[in-house]
Every structure is written in C-alpha cells, then in structure tokens.
Amino acid sequence: MTVKTITTGELAKKVVNHEETLILDVRNTDEFDDWKIEVGKVKVINEPYFNLLDGIESVEGDLQKDQEVIVVCAKGGSSQMVGELLDEAGYSYVYSLEGGMKAWSEHLEPTKVAGLKGGGSLYQFVRLGKGCLSYFVESEGEAAVIDANRMTDIYEAFVEEKDVQIKHLIDTHLHADHISGGRQLAENVKGTYYLPPKDATDVTFDYTALQEGNDIVVGNTTVQVQPIYSPGHTLGSTSLIIDDQYLLTGDILFIESIGRPDLAGKAEDWVGDLRETLYKRYKELSNDLVVLPAHYSFAEELGKSGEVSARLGDLYQKNSGLQVDDEGEFRKMVTDNLPPQPNAYEKIRHTNMGKANPDEEERREMEIGPNRCAVHG
Structure with missing residues (x-):
C-alpha cells in the first residue's frame, strides 16, 4: 500500500496554527541533531531509517495506533517506506512528508502582519524550515519585497493573486546563510534592486544604493520605506521603518537574540558597530515600533497567528542581548557565544555578490540546515 503524503503547506498550517503534531524523523541522528522541525506544538522523535528495517519495535512505545504520525526523511523516499511499515503494523493515520526536509527547507508561509495606515498591507513570509523571514509591502497596486528568499516563484504567484506589481x-x-532572491526577482519583474553600498563593494552587478535619508515610496506616497543605517551584523546593515510603525531590523536584532558580527571574519571589528546600533541608534527610536526581524531561532518566537514580531520597548526589557551595560562584557558575550558558521556561508556570500553561479540543485544543497545568524546571550 502507498502511504498518504502530506505537503509542506499542509504541515506549515498545522505549525502556525499551533496544532499538536507528532513527527517521526527517520534521518541519521547527526543530521537530525544539526537540523529538525521544531516549531509550534511539534513533538519530534528521531529513529534512523535503518533501525526500522527489521521491525518498528524501537518506536512503538512512543506512538499510538490511533494518532496521526508524520514521517519525515531527507527527500521523501525513506519516509514513504517507513510509513508503509507503520501502516502494516496497524497504525491508522500515517503520512509521509512530500519532498522531505529538502522541500520543508524551501516552504514559505505568508502571514498578514497588518493593514497600513494609508491603505495596503504588510505581510511576513515565514520560512519555517530555516527560520528566514521576508516581507511584502503592497499599496495601491505596487509592492516591495524585502530580504527575498531564492524561491522567487512563490512571491510572483503571490503578487498575481493580489493583482499588484513588484516595483522594489x-x-x-x-546575506550569508541563504541565497537572496532579490536580484533575480528584480530581473524577472523589471523592478529596482536595492543593496546597502557598504555591503556591495565586491558585487559584480548593478544595484541601487539603500541609504539612510532616501525613502522608497510604495504606492501613491501611502507607504514610506525609510532606511536607517544600522551596522553590526555586516558593515552595511540597514534597517527599514515602514509606515512609522514597523522596524525591519534585518539580522541586527531578533526577538530573543541579537545578530552575530563575524560572518565576514570581522567579529572584533564589528562588535562595536553592533553595540552602537543596539544600544544607541535603536534606543533613539520609538519604543512603540514593532520589530520585524529577518530571522528567528526558537519555536516560542512564533506568535498566535504564526508571525514573528515584538514591540521594541518590550525587547529592551526582555531580550538578554540588550541588557549588558558594560561594553567589555558585551564584547565578551558576543565573541564567546558565536554559534557554528552557517553551512556553505562563504559560497553563499559569493553567490549573493555575483561571484559564483551554482546550479539550482547546488543552491538547494548549500542552504540545507538551520540559520545561524544569531548570538544568544
């Protein structure tokens, strides 16, 4: 018998709706330990596929025959076979995740953050498999996409559904943890691609400078995207204020952590910039701004509707990375708590500079694994 499949979209809906979900991950333990589905109310059991070939006794104590079990592997083949073994053993509601973790890594789940003051809307695209967050601003038939992932077809389908045109x-x-889709999407829709000039000194393509003081207007002056120079994660890192209400912090500030300054080998040089941005530049902004970061790390950061956001003033009360008054202690906290580098991060940076052009399959492989853009105090 062929076991039923569940799509990444169907699983994503369960996750963002905080439904109780049981996953049996049959990848090797080292792969599982490095990266797994751990969002929402998901319980994950790991039992490598080869341990189950001669019988499923090792997982029977963790599974009930009348509960839904979603089997997950790297690409969707092994999970189908394990699902058949469970089905033969009398488990009634077994599903195989279509495309496995490879497909999960690429799924984007759009969530509406809010309507905007002059009309239009702001959406957050949650990449549940990597913790990447991108944004879509639309007003009066025009749209801007911020920190786009490389799966450009998802944004293009979204604008077709909304009947708007991407301009920016x-x-x-x-970016160093994932391949940007911004430049490719700009080519596809004949839009303008913006990049901070201090991050673009080695790029091989034309771009428009994202600079403080140069507003980007979406629609008929209804929504202003106002850049704020905020170095620290990179030398050029630039935040955006949208509609005087939302602060898009890129990889500088997250909900439960702060950005890492070392992905260009500049930790000692850039940690001072990071502190300046977090402890001075952002401090001068309104506490009522809603922070919308470019990544998240923990399941708890997903809100009730699946969005990732927090009030800036609340983060100054709760985020441990914003609580270190002594500059020396801050420097020590950042440099001592750096996580492992993201997978293939140098090649990803070179791809985003236009210096490398890997084929689509290699691009997918380069991105496999979690994001590692944060420092956790």
Missing part, C-alpha cells in the same frame, strides 16, 4: 526589491544586508 530590497536586501537589508548581504
């Missing part, structure tokens, strides 16, 4: 593609910084 913006990267808040040169």
Whole structure:
C-alpha cells in the first residue's frame, strides 16, 4: 500500500496554527541533531531509517495506533517506506512528508502582519524550515519585497493573486546563510534592486544604493520605506521603518537574540558597530515600533497567528542581548557565544555578490540546515 503524503503547506498550517503534531524523523541522528522541525506544538522523535528495517519495535512505545504520525526523511523516499511499515503494523493515520526536509527547507508561509495606515498591507513570509523571514509591502497596486528568499516563484504567484506589481526589491544586508532572491526577482519583474553600498563593494552587478535619508515610496506616497543605517551584523546593515510603525531590523536584532558580527571574519571589528546600533541608534527610536526581524531561532518566537514580531520597548526589557551595560562584557558575550558558521556561508556570500553561479540543485544543497545568524546571550 502507498502511504498518504502530506505537503509542506499542509504541515506549515498545522505549525502556525499551533496544532499538536507528532513527527517521526527517520534521518541519521547527526543530521537530525544539526537540523529538525521544531516549531509550534511539534513533538519530534528521531529513529534512523535503518533501525526500522527489521521491525518498528524501537518506536512503538512512543506512538499510538490511533494518532496521526508524520514521517519525515531527507527527500521523501525513506519516509514513504517507513510509513508503509507503520501502516502494516496497524497504525491508522500515517503520512509521509512530500519532498522531505529538502522541500520543508524551501516552504514559505505568508502571514498578514497588518493593514497600513494609508491603505495596503504588510505581510511576513515565514520560512519555517530555516527560520528566514521576508516581507511584502503592497499599496495601491505596487509592492516591495524585502530580504527575498531564492524561491522567487512563490512571491510572483503571490503578487498575481493580489493583482499588484513588484516595483522594489530590497536586501537589508548581504546575506550569508541563504541565497537572496532579490536580484533575480528584480530581473524577472523589471523592478529596482536595492543593496546597502557598504555591503556591495565586491558585487559584480548593478544595484541601487539603500541609504539612510532616501525613502522608497510604495504606492501613491501611502507607504514610506525609510532606511536607517544600522551596522553590526555586516558593515552595511540597514534597517527599514515602514509606515512609522514597523522596524525591519534585518539580522541586527531578533526577538530573543541579537545578530552575530563575524560572518565576514570581522567579529572584533564589528562588535562595536553592533553595540552602537543596539544600544544607541535603536534606543533613539520609538519604543512603540514593532520589530520585524529577518530571522528567528526558537519555536516560542512564533506568535498566535504564526508571525514573528515584538514591540521594541518590550525587547529592551526582555531580550538578554540588550541588557549588558558594560561594553567589555558585551564584547565578551558576543565573541564567546558565536554559534557554528552557517553551512556553505562563504559560497553563499559569493553567490549573493555575483561571484559564483551554482546550479539550482547546488543552491538547494548549500542552504540545507538551520540559520545561524544569531548570538544568544
């Protein structure tokens, strides 16, 4: 018998709706330990596929025959086979995740953050498999996409559904953990691609400078995207204020952590910039701004509707990375708590500079694994 499949979109709906979900991950333990589905109310059991070939006794104590079990592997083949073993053993509601973790890594789940004051809307695209967050601003038939992932077809389908035209593609910084779709999307829709000039000194393509003081208007002056220079994660990192209400912080400030300054080998040089941005530049902004970061790290950061956001003033009360008054202690906290580098981060940076052009399959492989853009105090 062929076991039923569940799509990444169907699983994503369960996650963002905080439904109780049981996943049996049958990848090797080292792959599982490095990266797994751990969002919402998901319980994950890991039992490598080869341990189950001669019988499912090792997982029977963790599973009930009348509960839904979603089996996950790397690409969707092994999970189908394990699902058949469970089905033969009398488990009634077994599903195989279509495309496995490879497909999960690429799924984007759009969530409406809010309507905007002059009309239009702001959406957050949650990449649940990597913790990447991108944004879509639309007003009066025009749209801007910020920190787009490389799966450009998802944004293009979204604008077709909304009947708007993408005019602006913006990267808040040169990304190192995933391949940006901004430049490709700009080519596809004949839009303008923006990048901070201090992050673009080695790029091989033309771009429009994302600079403080140069507003980007979406629609008929209804929504203003106002850049704020905020270095620290990269030298050029630039935040955006949208509609005087929302602060898009890129990889500088997250909900439960802060950005890392070392992905260009500049931790000692850039940690001072990071502190300046977090402890001075952002401090001068309104506490009522809603922070919308470019990544998240923890399941708890997903809100009730699946969005990732927090009031800036609340983060100054709760985020441990914003609580270190002594500059020396801050420097020590950042440099001592750097996580492992993202997978293939140098090649990803070179791809985002236009210096490398890997084929689509290699691009997918380069991005496999979690984001590692944060420092956790």
